[in-house]
Amino acid sequence: MNDSMSLEDKYLLPTYEKFPFALERGEGCWVWDEDGNKYLDLYGGHAVAAIGHSPAVVTAAIAAQSAKLLFYSNLVYTRPRAEAAKALVDFCGEPGSQVFFCNSGAEANENAMRIARSVTGKKNVVVAEGGFHGRTAAAIAATGLKYRKGLAGLGADIVHVPFGDLAAAEEALKGAAAFLLEPIQSVQGAATATNEYLQGLEALCGKNGALLIFDEVQTGLGRVGAPSARHAFGARPQMQTFAKALASGVPAGAVLVAPEAAAKVKPGELGSTFGGGPLACVAISATIKAIVDQNLTENAAEMEDLIRSTFKFPQIAEIRGKGLLLGLVLDRPSKPTRDALLKKKIIVGGADDKHVIRLLPPLTVGPTEIGLLRGALEEIFAAEPVAA
Ligand SMILES: Cc1ncc(COP(=O)(O)O)c(C=O)c1O
Known part of the structure; x- marks a missing residue:
């Protein structure tokens, strides 16, 4: 060794x-x-x-930025953060949507669930068996795989339903704040939702006043042959979460929130020291530019x-x-x-x-x-x- x-x-x-x-x-x-x-x-x-x-486009951007301003938190405005948020909104083709930056996929999902709860005033989040959403408390509670074992009691307000089962989703969505879904369940083995399932979920969420959240931590940023799974499947979630490829390896996560929900997020509700830091943000902008240019x-x-x-x-x-x-x-x-x-x-x-x-x-x-x-x-x- x-x-x-x-x-x-x-x-x-x-x-x-x-x-x-x-x-x-x-x-x-x-x-x-x-x-x-x-x-x-x-x-x-x-x-x-x-x-x-x-x-090289990312390493050059972070080298230049680190020599200028390595970090300042969200208490100040910075050009890199402004440009990274615009780049993500433009890439996803979601005019009017707004971004919350954090540091990982789990955090992005945690924050999306928090937004859904505060916007709807409801508590339960419905998730599909087989999905993977991260290792923090609510994210692991929302994870329908073995990683949740031994964590009973965490996330009592998370409801698991079979992947692809619209009847079960309809029942569970009554009074729920959101449905959080990985449209292609990567860790599971690339189990893929059908267009009908996603469009059905969109309709059911609409009918029940719940928000549809796509976990695009793996499916986002062009990987599925479309800007994100939302485009590949022709469904319209109110929130999408991103991480992994977002900054090419500099830790970064993001929640993209559609205008109606974004308008209801109150100051002080969410926060992160490092989320939206200048180093991550120049890496995000350079990554997205490369995906488009190439x-x-x-x-x-x-x-x-x-x-x-x-x-x-x-x-x-x-x-x-x-x-x-x-x-x-x-x-x-x-x-x-x-x-x-x-x-x-x-x-x-x-x-x-x-x-x-x-x-x-x-x-x-x-x-x-x-x-x-x-x-x-x-x-x-x-x-x-x-x-x-
Ligand atoms: C679909 C999905 N969501 C969320 C996560 C969690 O991301 P992170 O490890 O950055 O917290 C992962 C990680 O593999 C993932 O594949």
Whole structure:
């Protein structure tokens, strides 16, 4: 074991299962470990490196900003914050919407739930089983996966219903403040909502005076081949939450609030010291500009088409998801295949659904890198007959 790995294992709580290498640097879709090995990163640094690893436009922006003003809180106006909020509103095509900045996806969801409760004066938040919304108290209570185990009592006002079940949603939404939904349940394994489900939820929320919140922490910023899942599915939530790719790796989260709800948020209701800090905000603006300038949203849609049309292996039973948030559902548990890919220096993700290989590559990925994955899978599958 090399030194960084043994040091981490000694001094950090053992909360994560890790890949067996220590990374030193990254560029585009590639990362290098401390021993000089080069890996193709089709996990995108956990869906964060949307415009590639250590993109020059972001590193230059944060270097310049750090020399000018590293930080001041929301007690003052700053140009970087103003520009980042405008960039997000413009990118999402939501004129009149307003932004609350925080530092992570969990915080964005916490704040969205708080906004929904204060705007509606109601308490319950309805969520779908299989969704992942973060690890803070309300966010974990809203998480319909195993991570909630042992936290009974937290979030008594969170109501879980089956994903895709409009009748259950209708019942649970009576008197509720909001429905919080991950339109493509990434951690679950890219389980994908239908247009009918999302449009049905929108109508049910409207009928019950509840707000619809899309957790776009993974689906936002062009990854699904559209600016966000809201566009990909043609549904109109009152709030969308963002994090992960938002600032290319500088911690940042955001809640985008539609005008009617935004008008009801009162001063002092929400707050964050670091949220909207200048460093994160210049990174947000530079990231969004790169997504637009390099047509990465369109590229995500094209690479999805390429994967769907060329990954015709009998071992892949189904491809779930949209754009570059994809779940390859194998006819067997995916761990041995993922391990074999790692031996070939290709990083992919697993999921709660043990049969799924999750692809979350940088949106800059091209046919060459997709071809490398395809070729590697071909070799691996050749040695693995189709499951009975
Ligand atoms: C859909 C979704 N929402 C929220 C979160 C929580 O984000 P964070 O880890 O930044 O708190 C995650 C993290 O994986 C996520 O995938």
